[in-house]
Amino acid sequence: MQTLLQFTIDVLSLGGAYALMALGLVIVYGILKLVNFAYGELIMVAGYGLFLMNGSGLPWLVMAAVAVLLAVVTGVLTEYAAFRPVRAKSVTAVLITSFAFSTILQNAALLFISPRPRNVPLPDLFSQTVAFGGILIPARNLITIVASIGLLLLFAFLMKRTVLGIAMRAAATQFRMARMLGVPANLIISTAFAISGFFAGVVSLLWIGRIGSVTPGVGLEPLLVAFIATVIGGMRSLQGAVLGGFLLAFINTALNYLLTQDLLQFRDAFTFTLVILILLWRPEGLIRGPATGQRT
Amino acid sequence: MLEVTDLTVSYGAINAVRGVSLRLAEGELVTLLGANGAGKSSTLLAIAGALKSSGTVRVGGTDVSGWSPERMVRQGVAMVPETRDVFPDLTVAENLLLGAYARRRDRDGVAADRQRMFALFPRLQERQEQAAGTLSGGEQQMLVIARALMSRPRLLLLDEPSLGLAPTVVDQIFAMIAELKRQRLTILLVEQNASKALAVADRAYVLRLGKVAAEGRAADIAAASDLEHLYLGG
Numbered sequence A: 001m002q003t004l005l006q007f008t009i010d011v012l013s014l015g016g017a018y019a020l021m022a023l024g025l026v027i028v029y030g031i032l033k034l035v036n037f038a039y040g041e042l043i044m045v046a047g048y049g050l051f052l053m054n055g056s057g058l059p060w061l062v063m064a065a066v067a068v069l070l071a072v073v074t075g076v077l078t079e080y081a082a083f084r085p086v087r088a089k090s091v092t093a094v095l096i097t098s099f100a101f102s103t104i105l106q107n108a109a110l111l112f113i114s115p116r117p118r119n120v121p122l123p124d125l126f127s128q129t130v131a132f133g134g135i136l137i138p139a140r141n142l143i144t145i146v147a148s149i150g151l152l153l154l155f156a157f158l159m160k161r162t163v164l165g166i167a168m169r170a171a172a173t174q175f176r177m178a179r180m181l182g183v184p185a186n187l188i189i190s191t192a193f194a195i196s197g198f199f200a201g202v203v204s205l206l207w208i209g210r211i212g213s214v215t216p217g218v219g220l221e222p223l224l225v226a227f228i229a230t231v232i233g234g235m236r237s238l239q240g241a242v243l244g245g246f247l248l249a250f251i252n253t254a255l256n257y258l259l260t261q262d263l264l265q266f267r268d269a270f271t272f273t274l275v276i277l278i279l280l281w282r283p284e285g286l287i288r289g290p291a292t293g294q295r296t
Numbered sequence B: 001m002l003e004v005t006d007l008t009v010s011y012g013a014i015n016a017v018r019g020v021s022l023r024l025a026e027g028e029l030v031t032l033l034g035a036n037g038a039g040k041s042s043t044l045l046a047i048a049g050a051l052k053s054s055g056t057v058r059v060g061g062t063d064v065s066g067w068s069p070e071r072m073v074r075q076g077v078a079m080v081p082e083t084r085d086v087f088p089d090l091t092v093a094e095n096l097l098l099g100a101y102a103r104r105r106d107r108d109g110v111a112a113d114r115q116r117m118f119a120l121f122p123r124l125q126e127r128q129e130q131a132a133g134t135l136s137g138g139e140q141q142m143l144v145i146a147r148a149l150m151s152r153p154r155l156l157l158l159d160e161p162s163l164g165l166a167p168t169v170v171d172q173i174f175a176m177i178a179e180l181k182r183q184r185l186t187i188l189l190v191e192q193n194a195s196k197a198l199a200v201a202d203r204a205y206v207l208r209l210g211k212v213a214a215e216g217r218a219a220d221i222a223a224a225s226d227l228e229h230l231y232l233g234g
């Protein structure tokens, strides 16, 4: 019983973080049919933002808000600087700029800050534990669950109830048609990158809250997780990304519980085997979106 | 209302539209006929700003050549593409709402227009909370026309609204087009169903291999002995 509770909380907290990572990636993919490889660097930017504000004396929540804002601004800027100029050219060109931007940002961090991990300020709450149902739970796991479920609900509400949200969903299936109804392409794309940056910023807080420090490569694992989660869940749907995030977290956590110590080092091999099996079974991912996808 | 001069559209090496010129007076219903591949859809998409083209397009006297599709909507041009393009996972009501995107702040006006569309197409009202992708072909066609009208256009571009629909539904669609004409909406109608289109239209253009091969009053074009020849591309 206690193990089950522990397991559930582990899955939900890891899954919440994974789901946010995946959503941030798929929101841009849905519109541009492009995997933004610079996504991990948005997470990194927020982390270094937090690091640079260390000792500024600002309340932590203010620092966190600034860090998230930094990721949003970087997201929108990458779109302006790297994607917009080549967007109309070819998918390959956009893929390459996205890689290039990722590399530039990582190298900037290596050069101007350090290749070594840097500690970021975190509130004491992140290192406390809560006793609940006979088990000790790290408070940061509960924070992650509450924050991610709250954000997922808020996001679902905005996408369903606001005109801009509805237009974003429409543009993800029929971009040209949405434009022929008056929905401005640039607004939709900038909004997608802003939302992506926002999720990256929040993920950064939660992720770095787990590991305690930031490195130039900190965004790599979240990018990979987001990519796998969206592939399992179905690249074409937002629900798929969330489902894929939780499923991947379930697989990883279950393996953590089941594998013996000497097998645990091969956990990723087990995870990927399962991912491949899922994809053999449903090559399009678990949730199939509508079968369209013209870019402009 | 609409004045197209020397419109040219190319897809790489394929010249789909080669110097087409069209004029539509206010309130006129003009049909654009031609065989498959004659360049009708490309012409419409280019006018709507959705395809790169050269030549000039004027709407209500304003030169709108090269404008983006979203800007064309604000200029009063609404397009119903032959691919229909409902947003399949959005509900009927959400599809209609997006039709009014350009005037979304006018909430009361948008709500009133939605009721007007429901009066025009009662099927859509019954299905307003249903995902548009689950509608029948005829219902989807009604939805995309209603969605286009939600922007309160001055000029409606209709691409093959009867394509693939059952005869009774085709009759409904044409009755609706006749009603829009009665309300003095300016319409450019592309059709495969030449006899039905000529029956409702004031004037007609016949496209052949990307060029205007014939033009004139609908009745004259209908009476022309070589219609079959022009229409089928001979």
Ligand SMILES: Nc1ncnc2c1ncn2[C@@H]1O[C@H](COP(=O)(O)OP(=O)(O)O)[C@@H](O)[C@H]1O
Pocket (backbone or CB within 6 Å): B011, B014, B015, B016, B034, B035, B036, B037, B038, B039, B040, B041, B042, B043
């Ligand atoms: N996206 C496209 N890419 C390449 N060629 C196209 C494309 N769309 C249309 N064409 C070509 O342009 C010509 C005109 O097509 P279209 O405008 O669709 O004609 P219509 O609507 O009269 O059937 C045809 O030869 C068609 O094959």
Ligand SMILES: [Mg+2]
Pocket (backbone or CB within 6 Å): B040, B041, B042, B082
């Ligand atoms: Mg056509």
